[in-house]
Amino acid sequence: MELKKTMVIGASPNPDRFSYKAVKLLLKYGHPVEAIGIKNGNIESIEIKKGFPIIPEVHTISLYVGPERQNEYYDYILKLKPKRIVFNPGTENLEFEKMAKDENIKVVEDCTLVMLNSGRF
Numbered sequence: 001m002e003l004k005k006t007m008v009i010g011a012s013p014n015p016d017r018f019s020y021k022a023v024k025l026l027l028k029y030g031h032p033v034e035a036i037g038i039k040n041g042n043i044e045s046i047e048i049k050k051g052f053p054i055i056p057e058v059h060t061i062s063l064y065v066g067p068e069r070q071n072e073y074y075d076y077i078l079k080l081k082p083k084r085i086v087f088n089p090g091t092e093n094l095e096f097e098k099m100a101k102d103e104n105i106k107v108v109e110d111c112t113l114v115m116l117n118s119g120r121f
Contacts, residue, residue: 004121005057007034007080008112009073010064010091011048013041018088019064022112026062029116034058052076060121061085062112067093078103086112 006026011019019035023043026033034055037048052073061082065073070093077085078099084106087093097107108115115121 001029001119001121003031004059004083005032005034006060006062007036007055007058007082008062008064009036009077011035011037011043011046012064013037013039013043013048017064018113019062022062022064022088022116025113025116029121031121055080058082059084063087063091066090067096070096074099078105081105084108086110086115088112 008019008023011023014020020043023033023035023046027044033046035043035046035048038050039048041048058080059082061077063085074096082105085100087109088111092109100107
């Protein structure tokens, strides 16, 4: 399996949140992980960063921010030039998906956890 540097946007230090579970599972499968969120904290060894840090060579963005708050991330994500964006359940956004496709970024409406556990990540 190819390891893919993955950025989880909407990461939370709350173990009940799916973004937290996604970071843990990505680590379990050996993927390098960056976590971006609005609260300070860690998920295992990964520090949750705030704001819009420039991180090179991100392969996949796993989105855990609802469509009503995504517009503040549009430019940031597009400037990172990921190869794909995974829109997890509840984050689907036709406007942003079209913007990503226009930049030749693969758009996937799926669940990162399911994708990892089924070998489709």
